[in-house]
Each structure stands twice: as structure tokens, then as C-alpha cells.
Amino acid sequence: MVNQIFLQIVTGLQLGAIYVLIALGLTLIFGTLGVVNFTHGALFMLGAFSAVIISGNYGFVAAIIIVPPFLFFFGVLMERFIVRFFYDRPHTDQILVTFGFAIVIQETLKWIFGSNNIPFKMPAWGRGILKLHEYVPFLDGFVAYPKWRFILITVSFFTVIALFALLQFTRFGMVIRAGMNDSEILSFLGINITRRFTLVFGLGSMIAGLAGVFAGPVTNVDPGLGMFYLVPSFLVVVIGGMGSLPGAVLASFLLGMAQSFTVSFAGLQAIVVYIVAVVVLLFMPRGLLGKKGVLD
């Protein structure tokens, strides 16, 4: 029983880690730019596609080095030529244009690679299992778990720390946080906030790319992948509180745990994330750590 509970907790953590990686960029873009970016799932998928191709030809480390900057550049271009024109438009317009662009990305990849699943080979150093009973004293007998899932948790943890550090302890982060409160005043002070916003969009896309690199080996890669993760990642953002980074992290692990502990109830599995969303929003309308004034 102890083993079972422990394994389900680990499962909840690693499921949450994937959600964190995907939702972090989404909530960063929303919290900073106020843009509801429905392309985010497609950016994650683009990251996974790029990673499986680069990894297949040049190795997984090459994918880690190349894919996030590629997605950063892609995000910058997307902001410059599409999203920028929708900052002052209603959220519905933003949703339509970003959703439309997501479909364009999806169909283009389908046209190039077809609909068939592309197996994502895990790097040799990430394969295999960890014998948890050798490290955790209260476990009874043989208890193992895939090594890659712990790598996912680790990558997710360091990404969150790095992003918090960037926003809290750098001049760039300070300007961004100030811009989130009042971008007009910053413009009067001679700070080019538009350029910073472009970089934030690129940063959000880069994190989606990183998610694609590390989640790809467990989800495999196909053109429908982005749409699958779009809804759960939006739920994470809403449950956590629109635009709140700590809220997104908390909500990710909450959903991961909810999914992990309902495996034996088939009907509940499919809807548990929505039930969590309903319950949280019923008692906390702004989400777990939502800020007053954001999408009120």
C-alpha cells in the first residue's frame, strides 16, 4: 500500500512537471502581454517535431541546444508579424488569430510528415529505470520507476527557478514587471517596452520548445499533439490564476495528482481536470493565486 501511494505521488509529480513546462510559457505571455495565445500547444508540438528530427540526425544534446533558440526565434517572428497587431483588440480576436495560426502549423506539419506517429527515441543516458527501494528506506521490496520521468521533473524544476530569477532579479525582469503594471509610463520614461514584449513572447515560445524536447519521448510526436495539450495547459493557467507563474506551478501539480489518484475510475479520469477547475473556480473565482484586476 505504501509503495502504491508513493508511486502514485511520483506519477502525479511527473505529470505535473509536463504541465508546468507547457503552461509556464502560456501564463508568462498572458500575464505580461495580456494575449490569450492559442498557438501555444502548436509551439509545443513544433518543439517536439524539431527535437525528434534533430535528435534522430545529430543526437539528443543537439536537440536541447538547437530547439529552444529556434522556438525563441519563431516566437519573436510570430509576435512581430502577427500578435503585435492584436494587443489592443478584444480577447476573442486574439483567440481567433492564434487558434487559426495553430491550425496552419498543425496542417503544415501534417502535410510534410503525414499523420502517422513518429517514435521519439530516448537518449541512452535517459533510458532505463531507477531502483527507488535502494534510495527510499520505507519502500518494501522492488520498486522501480523510469529514469526519464525524474529528468523531466528536474528540467521542470530548474526552468521554473530560472524564470523566477529572470523576472525577480534582473533589470529585464524588472522592466517587464513594470510594463505589466503600466506600459504607458514606461514609454514616457524612454524605455522601449515593445521590444521587451517581443522578447517575452520569444521566451514563452522557447519554454514551449523546451517542453517539446523533454516531453516528446514520452508522448511521441504527431500533428495532433499540440491540440491535445492545449486544453489542459489553459486549464492550468485558469486554475492557477490568469498570469500567475506560481499559480501555474501549483495548478500543474494539482492536476497531475488528481489524474494520478483517479486511475482506477475510468469515467472520472477523463473529466477530473475539469472537476478540479470547477471546484477551484467556484470557491476562488480568480484561481488559486490569481491577481486582482487580471481578466476580472
Place this chain on the structure above:
Amino acid sequence: MSKKHDKSKGLTRRDVLKISAASAVAASTPMFFVKDAWAQKAIGNFPVNGPTVTYGFNVPLTSIYADEGEDELRAYKLAVKHLNNGGGMVETLQPNALKRNGVLGKKVEYVVGDTQTNPDAARTSARRMIERDKVIMFSGGSSSAIAIAQQYLAQELGVIFMCGLTHSNDTTGKDKRRYGFRHFFNAYMTGKALAPILSKEYGKDRRAFHLTADYTWGHTQYQSMKDFTEKEGWTTVDNIMTPVKTTDFSQFLTPILNSDADVLILNHYGKNMNNSLTNAVEFGFKEMQKNGKNMEIVVPLYSRLMAKGAGQKNIEGVLGTTAWNWTQKDDDPGSKAFVETFEKEYGFPPSQAAQTCYVQTIIYSDAVERAGTFYPPAVIKALEGHEFAGTGPGKTLYRAEDHQCFKDMLVVKGKSPSQLKGKYDLLEIVSKVKREDTVYPVDTFPGELGPYEPA
């Protein structure tokens, strides 16, 4: 004026006599004069006017079965080409009424719909084909929930549905419909063919844990595998139903790690299977030992497309069943003609989904030619109980009582790298199961076909 007024008041004795005489003549007319009038009754999109006839191909072009859907569409297009110009199985079908100039002299055209692997979307798409595009027949796969939804629609609207890939027992069991026909095999046949081989390969004292796709196909696949493996002496430890749109199965694999099961049976298809198998291998199930035995993974319903999607390394040594494999081109003229024309057209071999969809289109067209009409009840009667050859190994029977086809099938195993003879050569044929070995009594499953003429 008054005279005219008087006439309109009622029938005269002369009028009554005229009507009586006419009625007597009508009543005494032989029935064969009326037969054609009955056959011309409008049902669905019958009669077909003009020089062309339209078929509808409703396949999953998006979502978890999209890879199968794309291959099905390729096969349908090829079938239409062969019906209009000859070639492929149009040359090998026996008996064969096809003329290579379309069907009943009408050029075959087609429209395409996307089921989105969703029964509601499939119904909407099918209804649009029937009502707007006036299709005389529609076909497609690859989900049993969708096939069943479309069969009911077919019965309601009087348009024949030739099922594509659907493997649930319910399709020709409790949900069978007069207007639906299945060429593909089913979960019961899989269980019956696979269980003895599993027992032979892995022994009789085995403990199985199932992961099952949570919809009609998964449910019947699980039940059939459970029943037939238990007959072989296996024990079913547990089963977890998994939502169809799952991409990461880790939370479902965790309880199996902690159980005493030594066989994992994945009742998953398409991308579900690609991911559940990938995750199971990641969790170390292929290297694990339980109860002093090697842990084994079984995928009851296999396809070459799935094998490719899951990756050669993952499928190595994994047993399952398949309706047909392209490597059978050396076994019979029908398979040879189909594989060669498909490869020439698209540059790679067809999947089992493509084969069943291609055959369905050819067989429907042949039935129309044999019936001499597109009138649905006549075509249904031409299909019911029809036995044919030249579309795969051995003879195929369309059983009249449940519209289930009976034909040879395969038990296969994922090949090891040393066995590969090319990138599409992924499955090793373990056993060619004969048609008579998978036949079951028609009352094994409940259900009624319904009337020939829709209410």
C-alpha cells in the same frame, strides 16, 4: 348550371360501374407488372440519375486514428480508379460481375469527409454526404463507436454503409444493422485465434493485467481476451479503462508495477497503442521479471502502421493479430494485384485498413452489378450470404444473418532487427488462421438486423 350542380352532388350509377370495372382489372393484373414499380421506390438516394454515381468516404483525417484514415482514403481512391478503368482486384475477384466502366455503366465519383475520430462529427459528415452530395453508398473507419453510429444512420436514411476498419463485437453483434456490412474481423475472432498461441508461447500459468481503451471496441476486446485467455488457464489480475484521448499512460502503468501480473495486455489501437507501448517499454516492462517469469506485453489488435508508429525496437517480440498484411502478396492473386497497384500509385505498401476499405468498395460495386440495380434492398440481398475469392487468401463469406465476413486472418509478432528486410517489413507471421477456426454461432451475440426498407 343546375344539371352540372346536380352531377357534383354524388356519383351516378354509371360512375360506380366504371370504377368497379377499373378496380377489377387492376386487381386481376399479374404481380410481375407491379414488381418493377416496387423496385423503383425511392429509398435513400435511389434512384441514381445522370451518368455518374457518387460514393462517400468518411474517414478519420484528424485525431488518434488519422494515420489509418489517410491510408484508407488512398485505398478508396484506388478502388474508384479500378472500378472506372479496370485493374487491381477488379481483375481477380471471383465470381466477378464488374465491367471496368464504372458501376452499371455510370462513372464512379466520390466525396470525402473527416470523422475526426468522433461519432458526432462522423454522423454530421455522413449526413452531409447523404443529403447534400447524394451518395448511394458510404464507407469508412477506423473506430467502432463511429462505425456503429454510422450504421444506425445508414439504416435510418436507407443508404448502405460498408464499414471500414471496425473490430468491436458490437458492430455485427448487438448493434448490427441491415444497412451495415463488415469485411474486417472482430475482437471475438482475435481472442479465439490469439489465446492458444499465447498459452503455447508463454505457458498456461500466467497472470494478465489489461489496459483498455474506454469505448465499445476496447470493452469487447477486453472481454474476448479475458474469456479466451482464462479458458487457457490464465488469471485476469485487473483491468483499467483508459480515456481514448490519452497520450501519456504513465499513471495507468504505475499500478501494474505494483501488482503481481506477469503479462500486460494493451487493448489499444492506433496512437493509443503507440504511446501505451512506448510508455510500457520506458517503464521497463520488457526487461522485467515477475513470478519468476519474463514479463510479456501483448497487443491483441495489430497493424503495420501501428508497428511503425510505435517503433521497431518497442514492438520486437510483441504478439497480436491482424486481418491481413501486405507481405501476403506472395500468397494469392488478389493481394498481389492490390499491393502492386497500391505501391505503384503511392510508393509504399498498403495497411490492413486500406485493404479492408478497398475490398468493401469493390464488393459493394460487384453486388450492385449482380443485382442489376442500385436499389438498396436488392443490393443488400446480393451481399447477404455471398461467398467470393480473389480479395485475399482463401474464400470470404458475408454471413447473411449478421453481415459479418469470415475469412482467414493472421497472428503476428514484431520482428527483431536481424529479421527486417525493409522499413515496411515489421511483422512476422506466426500463424495463418483459417476461416473455419474463427467462425462462431450467430447467436453468440444478441441484436437484430432490422428491415430491408427503412421505416
